[in-house]
Amino acid sequence: MSKSGSxxxxxxxxxxxxxxxxxxxxxxxxxxxxxxxGRSILTLITIVMAMxxxxxxxxxxxxxxxxxxxxxxxxHLKAHGxxxxxxxxxxxxxxxxxxxxxxxxxxxxxxxxxxFREIGTMKCLGALDSFILKLFVLESIFLGVAGTICxxxxxxxxxxxxxxARYSTAAWPLIPWGGVPWICLAALGIGTAITAxxxxxxxxxxxxxxPIAAMRVEV
Amino acid sequence: xxxxAKPAGSAAGREEIVRTIDVVKEYRMGDQTLQALKGVSVTIxxxxxxxxxxxxxxxxxxxxxxxxxLDKPSSGKVFIDEVDVAQLDALELxxxxxxxxxxxxxxxxxxPVMTALENVALPMIFGGMLEADARDKxxxxxxxxxxxxxxxxxxxxxxxxxxxxxxxxxxxxxxxAIILADEPTGNLDLNTGKAIIALLKEMNQERGVTVIxxxxxxxxxxxxxxxxxxxxxxxxxxxxxxEVTIDAGEMH
Ligand SMILES: Nc1ncnc2c1ncn2[C@@H]1O[C@H](COP(=O)(O)OP(=O)(O)O)[C@@H](O)[C@H]1O
Ligand SMILES: [Mg+2]
Numbered sequence: 001m002s003k004s005g006s007x008x009x010x011x012x013x014x015x016x017x018x019x020x021x022x023x024x025x026x027x028x029x030x031x032x033x034x035x036x037x038g039r040s041i042l043t044l045i046t047i048v049m050a051m052x053x054x055x056x057x058x059x060x061x062x063x064x065x066x067x068x069x070x071x072x073x074x075x076h077l078k079a080h081g082x083x084x085x086x087x088x089x090x091x092x093x094x095x096x097x098x099x100x101x102x103x104x105x106x107x108x109x110x111x112x113x114x115x116f117r118e119i120g121t122m123k124c125l126g127a128l129d130s131f132i133l134k135l136f137v138l139e140s141i142f143l144g145v146a147g148t149i150c151x152x153x154x155x156x157x158x159x160x161x162x163x164x165a166r167y168s169t170a171a172w173p174l175i176p177w178g179g180v181p182w183i184c185l186a187a188l189g190i191g192t193a194i195t196a197x198x199x200x201x202x203x204x205x206x207x208x209x210x211p212i213a214a215m216r217v218e219v
Numbered sequence: 220x221x222x223x224a225k226p227a228g229s230a231a232g233r234e235e236i237v238r239t240i241d242v243v244k245e246y247r248m249g250d251q252t253l254q255a256l257k258g259v260s261v262t263i264x265x266x267x268x269x270x271x272x273x274x275x276x277x278x279x280x281x282x283x284x285x286x287x288x289l290d291k292p293s294s295g296k297v298f299i300d301e302v303d304v305a306q307l308d309a310l311e312l313x314x315x316x317x318x319x320x321x322x323x324x325x326x327x328x329x330x331p332v333m334t335a336l337e338n339v340a341l342p343m344i345f346g347g348m349l350e351a352d353a354r355d356k357x358x359x360x361x362x363x364x365x366x367x368x369x370x371x372x373x374x375x376x377x378x379x380x381x382x383x384x385x386x387x388x389x390x391x392x393x394x395x396a397i398i399l400a401d402e403p404t405g406n407l408d409l410n411t412g413k414a415i416i417a418l419l420k421e422m423n424q425e426r427g428v429t430v431i432x433x434x435x436x437x438x439x440x441x442x443x444x445x446x447x448x449x450x451x452x453x454x455x456x457x458x459x460x461x462e463v464t465i466d467a468g469e470m471h
Contacts, residue, residue: 014302017313018347028332035332121328124289125389126317126345129309211316212289214328215280215401 020131029138040143043107047147048154050100051191054093055155058183061089063163063175070174071167101198108140108202119206120213129207136203144195152184236396236429237263237286242295244281255281257452268423268442271433273449279433280401287322287399288315300396317346321390323400327382329374335361335385336370342392360388364418380411387418400432413438
């Protein structure tokens, strides 16, 4: 096996670095998020707000008309409340998701740039590009899922709250709860997809960072 | 296993561990080119303690990066243990950095979110060692650098000297053949710096590891086997320790 001493180009002396199990990346990603709680929470808030907005708009768009027609039928109220303009709504939702995407991407990018020394050092210690990539994608996905879930809860509360405020508690029994889980599930999918997409570029930047970044002194 | 194949240790066994051939490093800035290294050819033998001495901006770190496989020279060759570093692919380079070389930095560079123990275990885990084994070994090395009582502390809870001890323990984690240190005492006060230098020397003798340290800390002179004096990207002279002490005296 060890054929050293031949003076040739050291064949067999250098091996190839092994891949680490995903669980190690998960562990380090969670640790990083816990320690950088402030930054994590800021990113989280962006996601929560965007997803709450999405869920609220989506829900009231679905629930509003149902409740309104029900109430109209019972002659509880005159037809008031905003009529829903479909295209404007799509536009608003798209915009909020875009803001969310850019916000997360920007937060992750800042986090990558701040951690240049840490990333460079890990590379010096033998971390592979793929490991660093996983670290940042995972971090972003964890934030994304957590933020989306909080956002959905907030969105549902807001939608129902607004509905009740607008049509009085008479609206409460009329809410078609059956449709709500599906909207929430779809929102969860969208939120996770967006955070994963937002993490791509920053994570790629981190993975491509040279080990020499460990030596850089200035920020 | 590679080491055993060759007669090691004896004064005659001058086994090459690092060789640079005419290494040139240029930095391009706009239309200007700055030659940080102007053709450096040095040979370093297994078990030596080498200091690369020179004023700030003389090219010490650039040479450190070239030897450590951290940066590609513009021209010239670097051999580590007879392997041409330029020939290695990404996975082999990562293996080399992980197993063959231990790095020590001026700024300590511990991973801030990890405890001392986790920091020392990390290169072993990157090398494929089982978590439990890595932790056991990390504990032993931390005890060796007299930090057995601080293993669960985060870097922010440690003094500069203690952080550098953890960094030294981490550098030795995978039993590397070479320890590369760039200004390891640069951020430490006089006495802490002395203690770090002494520790590096002890580890060098105890483990037969080659230590290459870029520094302008004259305290390093006493313990170095050879000193490479570097100025403006060129090796000005190479001295053995016994040739140096007189010069050092004159410097004060
Ligand atoms: N990334 C870089 N880009 C441009 N010039 C650089 C870079 N790194 C180092 N240099 C220049 O190369 C020379 C040698 O630098 P360095 O090796 O860091 O010196 P030392 O470590 O001895 O202080 C200096 O003139 C420095 O300004
Ligand atoms: Mg330097």
